[in-house]
Amino acid sequence: MNKNLKEQVLRSSGANVLKCMRCGKCSATCPSYDEMEYHPHQFVYMVEKGDIETLMKSESLYRCLTCFACVDRCPRGVEPAKVVEAVRLAAVRQQGGNRLSPDMIPDMLDEDLPQQAIVTALRKYAK
Amino acid sequence: MQRIGVFVCHCGTNIAATVDVKTVAETLGHEPGVVISQDYQYMCSESGQNLVKNAIKEHNLTGVVICSCSPRMHENTFRKAAAAAGLNPYLVEIANIREQCSWIHKDIATATEKAIILGRAAVAKVHLNAPLTAGESPVVKRALVIGGGIAGIQTALDIAEAGFDVDIVEKNPTIGGKMAQIDKTFPTLDCAACILTPKMVEASQNEHITIHSFSEVAEVKGFVGNFQVKIKKKARFVDETKCTGCGLCTEKCPMKKVPNEFNMGLDNRTAIYIPFAQAVPKVATIDPNYCMMLKNGKCGVCSKVCSVGAIDYKQQDRFIEEKYGAIVVATGFNPIKLDKYDEFAYNQCPDVVTSLELERLMNAAGPNGGTLLRPSDKTHPHTIVFVQCVGSRCDDSKGKPYCSKICCMYTAKHAMLIREKYPDTEVYVFYIDVRTPGKNFDEFYRRAVEQYNVHYIKGMVGKVTPKSDGKIDVQASDLLANEQLHINADMVVLAAAIEPDKTARPLATMLTTQMDTNDFFTEAHPKLRPVESATAGIFLSGACQGPKDIPETVAQASAAAAKAIGLLCKNSITCNPCVAHSDELMCNGCSSCEKVCPYGAITYIDKEFRMPDRTTKVRRVASVNPAVCQGCGACTVACPSGAMDLNGFSNSQIMAEVDAICK
Amino acid sequence: METFTYYPGCTLRTKAKDLDTYARISAEALGIVLAEPDDWQCCGGAYTTAKDEIATKLSAVRALNAAKELGRPLITVCSACHNVIKQTNYDISHDENMAAKVNNYLQLPEAYTGETTVYHYLEMLRDVVGFDNLKEKVTNPLTGRKIAAYYGCLLLRPAKALAMDDPENPAIMEDFIKAIGATPVIYAQRNECCGGYITLEDKAQAQKRSAAVMNSAADMGAEMIVTACPLCLYNLRKNSGSELPVYYFTELLAEALGLKEASNE
Known part of the structure; x- marks a missing residue:
């Protein structure tokens, strides 16, 4: 358990993970469930336990689409996507933590891809 | 000269451990003024009370x-x-x-000092x-x-059994309530109608019971022992005294496309x-919306076929007034509306039901005669998914914060x-907790799992x-398998x-009773006075006080x-003598007290006063009805002239x- | 005639010109002035919900403040810009701490604390023009077309910040479809994510998501899908594997108003 990291994530997310009643609706509604190693309800629970480093190393951080389905449908108002975002930020803010850099972009482009996708990805994947 | 006795209770160690x-x-x-001051281990005990009695004599x-626990606990004991x-x-x-001293302090010196101050204030007051x-x-x-659901019926039957007259006011055309809509009851699986309808019949036949169906309470005045209630008897356009309930009119009525609320519009x-x-009373009612x-004045079939001439298209709402000693x-x-939860597609798909x-759908008197068929295509469903806690146990912005209590059991029943x-x-069955x-409840649920393989x-x-x-794709969590299904x-x-x-909610306002934030009526004490409201003479029966199943509702109703x-x-x-009174000489008739009184205890009277010059003058002054006043004191604070x-x-x-506290 | 401060966003200047062009000509025909400020910046594409992120929220605040200074509501047509700007506006008016940090950084002549009203173009059609009025202005109704509205995630959620429509049972796009004379098709996946930016990283996931949306719409009898989001349009067209045509809602609006051919000439 990393107390400092936990506090940092809680502060950054603004979420209260103690409101969770373990119903799993966030994971039930998540469109990226099958692509994730740790699912939204696990993010909430692991942050509660202070097991942040495991999450920071997980690919799951980059599978969340920030579609807010879990945020709007959580019966308890826990806002799991904001928890995921806070952990992801903790990861990309580390030295060498950027997942995407501008020089990687040209290879990803196709003629129809909207700019929106690139700026969003940079916002999500890099600091 | 006052002669005051002070008695300090140890309450075992409850007080004595923190207060010297x-x-x-x-x-x-x-x-x-204090002539005797003593401490004792348990003042409320027989010997403690004797100590007080002997000292008085x-x-x-x-x-x-008495320096002891909260007056809510033992004020009455010591008064007696x-x-x-x-x-x-x-x-x-x-x-x-x-409660206000030893339990909330840790430091003995501080607690002792506070106890002395509290005692000193009480001495100053008793003077x-x-x-x-x-x-x-x-x-x-x-x-x-x-x-007139099962709660009201049971309460009425019990009151009638004791020999008192009792009126039931039911807003629907029949009594029976939700229980009449239920097919089987848990945990015994006996037929709801089979156990409810005898009680409905009993209520209608009991000489002490009057049923005002299709009626509403319009106004409540008065106080415990003497309530005056105005009841609105809504026009049903059928003369109840003539209608025999033969049902011919309902067969012949050409307007056949009215959603049937008894079958949930199915x-x-x-x-x-x-x-x-x-139905009780078994009397027809005309729905004026259809x-x-x-x-538009074009039909009249029911009137033509009615052999007893019961149809009365000109019937109006009528009001009756009645006096009551007690109100239950x-x-x-x-069930809540599900519009907010359309991720479950309730509004999109007829086969998603409550x-x-x-x-x-499963009831023999239901739309499919008791055969479970899908509403959309009347086919037999082979895979059924139950979702628990829809709108229950939610954050305030998302739904109801409480557990609805009955769902786990009725779902186990349905599944079985x-x-x-x-x-x-x-x-x-998707559940958060069972x-x-x-x-016999948990055994019932286990039977669903173990015997019926739900x-x-x-x-x-x-x-x-x-x-x-x-088909309906149901996407869900299986938390134990860590899978999305x-x-x-x-x-x-x-x-x-x-x-x-x-x-x-409007009824609570009329009755000046309290409700919680969820609009459930608040009981006078959550443990010790669970069926009384805080307003004298108003009692609570059934789910209006909180979610309840049938056994619990019936117990509470009785x-x-x-x-x-x-x-x-x-x-x-006996009335509470700690009520408000107004000093008529000081009262200026401003109505401030009347406006704040939550019980309607204050009225104004015109009173003649003799003036110093021997003339008389009529002034409007406040008058408190001591039988209605609950002694809350709101008027004394509101009164600008200090008359109250x-x-x-x-x-x-x-x-x-x-003054004593600040000394 | 009502004037709005129009924030087109970066994509509408490049890959989503159709969304922009048809929005402008339709607005003009409806008597709405879209006044674009000179110096807007990209909104960033995604709102960073983190409380300790301030810099990434500034461009949206600048746009909001520009509208405030002009004394006009702000309007967007791109779902992503709309989402970022509305979430920013919501947080800055509900989170004092964030408002203080942002204002401390921007040093505006007068602090910005959420004064600007933000509209999505669809909200403008509903609340300012009115769908009934719109219906009257339609010269070329799209009668008989079965159109599925695709909200995606950005237009509706988080509902308390976006406050556009019921997030689970929305009606605004269906009402729009009715106003232009077509028949809306309701399908459950209309408010689920298309995969969004994941197309850069994981094509398979984007394909799976967009296919789920398109299949659900096609299954319920849709002949065409409309969206307000360039990235949704991209995913649904390129990643779904579906043949169902996907259009911007503004293009259909222009068509119904009889402006489409004119603009192509």
């Missing part, structure tokens, strides 16, 4: 201060002890040195106490029960209707009944996608949260009846306490 009781007793012994005490020793009970004051005598008011020996009824076969005769609220519950709709009748049907505290899955459903082939279902059943009936009977048995009731005062808590007494 000896010092408190000794210090208070030096207060002016021996020292000829004019006032008593004082009265037994010949002292007016209202000359006893309690200084709460337990100004006046002996009070409680008045009496007569009791009308008739009860009103508002709501089929249609006619514009003139009898809600169901066992009747073509009432809407039994307004019940409804549990109460499923009751009707389906598996029993249709073994080829797979049943899934809550089955109750006699698939209980720990997790919630997250998205329901109806498809064009009639997709179930190809034929039907989805939602356990919608329950909430108090919408009529409860308890409410017992409380009402206890009241009706009395010829008169509260017996036992006069302005001068409270100022004396404040």
